[in-house]
Amino acid sequence: MTDSIVTSNPQSYSTTNTAQDINQYKFQASEALPSLPKYKSKTRFHQKSSPDGDDRQDIYTRVTNKIIADLEKGNLTWVKPWKTSNDFGDCLSIPLRCDGQPYQGINVLSLWGAAAEKGYTRPIWMTFKKAQELGGCVKKGEKGTLVVYANKIVKSETDEQGEETVSAIPFLKGYTAFNVEQIGGLPEKFYKTPSHSENTKARIESVEKFIAETKAVIQHGGNKAFYSPSEDMIQMPLSQAFRDSESYYATLAHEIIHWTNHPSRLDRQFGEKRFGNSAYIMEELVAEIGSAFLCAALGITLETREDHAAYVQHWLSILKKDNRAIFTAASHAQRAVNYLHGLSAFLKPSEVL
Numbered sequence: 244m245t246d247s248i249v250t251s252n253p254q255s256y257s258t259t260n261t262a263q264d265i266n267q268y269k270f271q272a273s274e275a276l277p278s279l280p281k282y283k284s285k286t287r288f289h290q291k292s293s294p295d296g297d298d299r300q301d302i303y304t305r306v307t308n309k310i311i312a313d314l315e316k317g318n319l320t321w322v323k324p325w326k327t328s329n330d331f332g333d334c335l336s337i338p339l340r341c342d343g344q345p346y347q348g349i350n351v352l353s354l355w356g357a358a359a360e361k362g363y364t365r366p367i368w369m370t371f372k373k374a375q376e377l378g379g380c381v382k383k384g385e386k387g388t389l390v391v392y393a394n395k396i397v398k399s400e401t402d403e404q405g406e407e408t409v410s411a412i413p414f415l416k417g418y419t420a421f422n423v424e425q426i427g428g429l430p431e432k433f434y435k436t437p438s439h440s441e442n443t444k445a446r447i448e449s450v451e452k453f454i455a456e457t458k459a460v461i462q463h464g465g466n467k468a469f470y471s472p473s474e475d476m477i478q479m480p481l482s483q484a485f486r487d488s489e490s491y492y493a494t495l496a497h498e499i500i501h502w503t504n505h506p507s508r509l510d511r512q513f514g515e516k517r518f519g520n521s522a523y524i525m526e527e528l529v530a531e532i533g534s535a536f537l538c539a540a541l542g543i544t545l546e547t548r549e550d551h552a553a554y555v556q557h558w559l560s561i562l563k564k565d566n567r568a569i570f571t572a573a574s575h576a577q578r579a580v581n582y583l584h585g586l587s588a589f590l591k592p593s594e595v596l
């Protein structure tokens with residue numbers, strides 16, 4: 244049996260392997276090594292030491308515990324930043340690497356959570372080493388934030404008949420990232436606060452076009468916003484019923500994440516064995532996190548939903564039982580947002596970040 248690390252270049256993971264890849268490994272494992280003799284995929288995750296020496300908790304637990312702690316304080320990690328930011332309006336951007344690449348999935352939640360807690364208003368994060376390379380230095384006493392990425396080990400085994408089987412075993416690794424506000428001496432451009440278009444009308448028009456290009460069927464009337472899977476249709480109250488058009492689109496962002504779940508689209512499955520009858524609660528968590536990602540990407544303020552409170556206790560109980568549930572939800576949320584961006588030729592993520 245031979246083991247080899249396929250992706251071990253520390254530079255490559257910061258741009259190619261993120262938490263959202265976790266499920267891609269799961270779903271695309273059979274495509275990963277097409278030319279090898281016989282391939283079987285495993286989706287076991289190995290616990291690795293955390294980057295800052297805290298070996299007592301695995302990565303899943305550390306990330307999950309932060310989200311649980313926020314929920315127990317009555318905060319939703321994906322909502323809180325909007326409530327506490329005051330330097331640049333109500334809408335926070337997606338966290339970025341130093342090369343401008345957006346973080347994805349669970350890392351967005353972790354970095355938003357840290358930004359909210361510490362009051363960071365700049366979106367850029369980097370490693371200690373990268374800061375040094377760019378001429379900066381992490382300030383004394385600053386603690387970084389855990390960022391995760393998926394890696395994999397390829398194992399090849401030869402059976403008694405001499406046939407070789409190759410399997411890829413994904414596992415999760417982590418490294419520490421620092422916000423630029425924890426770093427001194429970087430070039431000035433890294434300290435700029437992001438600004439979405441000042442022109443609200445133009446911003447809303449962009450969002451309108453983005454939604455139109457998904458070709459989702461949206462009907463108006465009544466006083467409830469919901470997605471009907473049987474009719475594959477989003478029902479929205481008339482736009483006049485909302486505080487403003489930003490509030491209307493933030494509500495629609497939530498419903499359009501549900502819309503991506505239709506069997507003809509992403510058809511998310513939350514296994515009966517793992518989640519029992521809690522699948523709909525997981526779907527609601529995906530819609531919550533997905534709409535937060537989407538609103539941040541589109542530059543609109545997330546709308547706090549009245550039904551949040553009813554779900555919080557359910558989410559807490561799922562997260563406490565299953566330290567990978569938030570990873571699963573964030574990964575599905577990211578896939579939903581990427582799917583929507585894929586439908587819209589008008590507005591790509593890189594243009595709105």
Ligand SMILES: [Zn+2]
Nearest residue numbers: 497501527530
């Ligand atoms: Zn919902």
